[in-house]
Amino acid sequence: MTDDRRLTTRCCIVGGGPAGVMLGFLLARAGVDVVVLEKHADFFRDFRGDTIHPSTLVVMDELGLLDDLLKVPHSQTSELTGRIGDTTLKMVDLRSVPGRCKFIAFMPQWDFLNFVVEKARRFRGFHLRMNADVTELIVDGGRVRGVLAQTPSGPLTVLADLVVGCDGRHSTVRERAGFTVLDRGAPIDVLWFRLARHPSDPGQTFGNIAGGGILVAINRDEYYQCAFVIRKGGYDEIRAEGLEKFRQAVARIAPFVADRVDQIKDWDDVKLLTVSIDHLKTWYRPGLLCIGDAAHAMSPVGGVGINLAIQDAIATANILAPSLLVGEAPLDKLRAVQRRRELPVALTQGLQVLIQKRVLSRVLSTENIESAPAFMQWLFSIPLMRAIPAWVVGVGFRPEHVHTPDASGSG
Numbered sequence: 001m002t003d004d005r006r007l008t009t010r011c012c013i014v015g016g017g018p019a020g021v022m023l024g025f026l027l028a029r030a031g032v033d034v035v036v037l038e039k040h041a042d043f044f045r046d047f048r049g050d051t052i053h054p055s056t057l058v059v060m061d062e063l064g065l066l067d068d069l070l071k072v073p074h075s076q077t078s079e080l081t082g083r084i085g086d087t088t089l090k091m092v093d094l095r096s097v098p099g100r101c102k103f104i105a106f107m108p109q110w111d112f113l114n115f116v117v118e119k120a121r122r123f124r125g126f127h128l129r130m131n132a133d134v135t136e137l138i139v140d141g142g143r144v145r146g147v148l149a150q151t152p153s154g155p156l157t158v159l160a161d162l163v164v165g166c167d168g169r170h171s172t173v174r175e176r177a178g179f180t181v182l183d184r185g186a187p188i189d190v191l192w193f194r195l196a197r198h199p200s201d202p203g204q205t206f207g208n209i210a211g212g213g214i215l216v217a218i219n220r221d222e223y224y225q226c227a228f229v230i231r232k233g234g235y236d237e238i239r240a241e242g243l244e245k246f247r248q249a250v251a252r253i254a255p256f257v258a259d260r261v262d263q264i265k266d267w268d269d270v271k272l273l274t275v276s277i278d279h280l281k282t283w284y285r286p287g288l289l290c291i292g293d294a295a296h297a298m299s300p301v302g303g304v305g306i307n308l309a310i311q312d313a314i315a316t317a318n319i320l321a322p323s324l325l326v327g328e329a330p331l332d333k334l335r336a337v338q339r340r341r342e343l344p345v346a347l348t349q350g351l352q353v354l355i356q357k358r359v360l361s362r363v364l365s366t367e368n369i370e371s372a373p374a375f376m377q378w379l380f381s382i383p384l385m386r387a388i389p390a391w392v393v394g395v396g397f398r399p400e401h402v403h404t405p406d407a408s409g410s411g
């Protein structure tokens with residue numbers, strides 16, 4: 001490290017989301033000097049995922065952070081139910097997954113990120129710069145040597161042995177690197193809005209399906225963060241039909257919120273999330289690696305994006321920390337990260353594409369759904385059929401475990 005305008009570090013992480021913050025924590029814990037650059041002034045984003053799945057909770061336990069994390073306000077559920085017309089089905093039962101925490105924790109992502117940053121600050125090698133918007137890569141001799149960023153106090157240069165792009169699905173890093181993005185297609189988009197939550201409301205659900213529509217209501221104690229699923233590109237048509245018709249659709253799909261849909265005052269209260277499922281053909285080049293959504297944008301189906309990003313960070317730290325402790329990360333080690341993580345990403349994205357095309361698209365094209373088919377009701381009455389999706393959603397196809405040491409000796 002040098003001064004406020006020019007920094008030198010082993011690893012520069014671009015993006016302070018789950019992948020970036022967790023990777024910064026793990027590398028600093030292992031004794032690697034790391035700078036995390038986050039372009040915003042804080043972590044507050046209204047439409048970030050809130051789910052912390054059992055695979056992530058296992059990792060927090062391995063790091064000795066679980067008990068403190070669970071003191072942060074959150075809610076828990078071991079079962080996820082779906083309401084299809086007038087039928088309520090228990091679809092996911094997490095009580096069979098490994099680890100102490102056989103539940104999903106619902107915690108605002110900004111609280112989770114602030115928690116990890118607070119713990120990371122114990123390590124002298126961890127440096128976080130907020131309001132640092134990366135605009136360019138520094139390339140010399142075909143190798144990425146650092147980044148240029150804009151800050152409120154002026155330009156910032158960060159020189160690093162490795163740059164890791166963790167800056168999301170609209171990644172500046174991957175765009176500046178010229179990486180090839182392969183789009184798997186997504187037939188849906190999502191409209192986000194808030195509605196008040198009442199104590200008498202039902203518990204956490206996987207989703208509400210009725211009347212040709214889908215709505216997920218994420219419990220944030222005093223309010224619901226609602227996700228209203230629409231056909232890809234259908235937002236303008238919905239707006240043209242008017243706000244009152246939209247309110248009626250929300251009330252029809254989720255009758256328990258019908259008494260408060262007038263809280264959607266105007267279209268400024270409704271935000272469009274354009275859903276994409278894509279991945280990089282190659283995640284790396286000399287001096288540069290992308291992970292998390294920067295390497296593979298996930299659908300919101302299953303709420304698994306945050307957990308895949310964290311799994312990427314763990315694998316990256318496990319593979320690269322020994323090299324970064326002494327110098328540059330060799331190209332074969334960067335390649336090893338992609339090889340480790342691309343199969344679980346491909347399997348998860350494939351399942352998301354299947355669900356979107358075979359289930360969600362069909363629901364959205366059906367005028368009315370009165371109840372769940374008898375076969376589906378029978379299927380989810382079998383405990384094994386509730387345990388299988390629990391492992392897919394709660395654990396994933398290749399859960400990672402922490403192998404990096406705690407070089408600080410703080411335990």
